[in-house]
Amino acid sequence: MMAFRLQQRLSQSKGFFIVWCMIAAFGTYFCMYAFRKPFAAGTYSEYKLWGLDYKAVLIIAQVFGYMLSKFAGIKVISELEAAGRRKLIIGLIIFAELSLLLFGVVPYPYNFIFLFANGLPLGMVWGVVFSYLEGRRFTEVLGTGLSISLIVSSGILKTFYFFLHELLPSVTEFWLPAVIGLIFLPLFMFFVWMLAVIPAPSEEDIASRSARTPMSKEDKRKVLHDYGLGLLGFIVIYAMLATMRDFRDNFSVEIWKEIEVKWNKAVFAQTETISGFIVLMVLASLSLIKSNVKGFWVTTGLIGFGLLLGGLSTALFQLHILSPFWWMVLLGMGLFLAYIPMQVALFERTIALFRMRANAGFFVYICDATGYLGSVGLTLYKEFFMKDLNWSRLLINFSYIQSAVSLGILLFTTLFFYRRKRALPLLQVSVDPLVVVTQPT
DSSP: OOOHHHHHHHHHOOOHHHHHHHHOOOHHHHOOOHSSSSGGGGGOOTTTTTEEHHHHHHHHHHHHHHHHHHHHHHHHHHHHOOHHHHHHHHHHHHHHHHHHHHHSSSOTTTTTHHHHHHHHHOOOHHHHHHHHHHHHTHHHHHHHOOOOOOOHHHHHHEEEEEEEHHTTTTSOOHHHHHHHHHHHHHHHHHHHHHTTTTOOOOHHHHHOOOOOOOHHHHHHHHHHHHHHHHHHOOOOOOHHHHHHHHHHHHHHHHHHHHOOTOOOOOOOHHHHHHHHHEEEEEHHHHOOOOOHHHHHHHHHHHHHHHHHHHHHHHHHHTSSSSSSHHHHHHHHHHHHHHHHIIIIIIIHHHHHHTTTTOOOOOOOOOHHHHHHHHHHHHHHHHHHOOSOHHHHHHHHHHHHHHHHHHHHHHHHHHHHHHHHHHOOOOOOEEOOOEEEEEEEE
């Protein structure tokens, strides 16, 4: 009865609906990170395996599992029925927590296997959460909760890890991840309940953004046949962004030790919160653009600006114009100004603009799977072929490469979609927030 009343209220009040969805998405994904990221705050400096730092082994193991989860998500998330979402997301998190418990129980050096197992389910959580939000007139606003969680959660949880480690000094680095997961499990269940009561997209939502349905094999084949070349460009850009984001996040402790002698443990939460707040404001403003044509081009322009900011901030840091703190803030801001719009807005607008029979999960999971493959490859390359190169130098080099290569690909990709748009029929459906009209393109 309570859920039914809530759904009625959510259907009747736009403001209440937006706030509810943002809190539910933020909370769910923030709690997911409590099962994934806190272990990376440890250093595991006393341990090595196969000639590698044990932390690198742990990160590679988890990211490899996470990557496989993304490949599985291409099928699972794109074909997910609404009725199965709640059971799936709860099952994924329970599996992840059991893996963390075994990570604590099983002794070194065999426990790395359970971080691989921990990563296996977690890669699909984003797709389940976003499936509650996509295909709505205010998807960009709703997605800000999910996006801000992605930006700030890792930094905040690393700070929480250090706080808990000081509070419970007898708990080892191998047990702390499981303890943190248990602390956040009840909160996770509450936020999943909040997601579950969100009503389905309205008729106005469907008219504005097109219906989002589970994709068949034929749907996937048609989309890739018609738009594959342009989508490939987006995939490469996203993969590079995902690789850099994951690398910067996983080795942030090591990077800060190299660039700032007297760094503060609270710096993770500070840098990511500043970046996250600004990205949140920019992303939310995208929902003010009702035209899918304008929304698509503004989003691609924002991605280009983020890529440029990342490379420029790195150059200013090397010229000693920016301090380490502001370099990390601006690098993160540029990274997320490109990365987050691709997740939440770009594919959303692309589907709506070209009226594809598709959902955002299909595209994002192809991108994510490729991105995490790059993250594993970059870490292995550093460990085996660049042992003398420090972590911050690798971040600097990759920042320059990403800016130059991705901006070139973005130019090519935007030209591709511009031509495809010109090839559409002369009459294009343009949607006002409340009324559907047909007008010339």
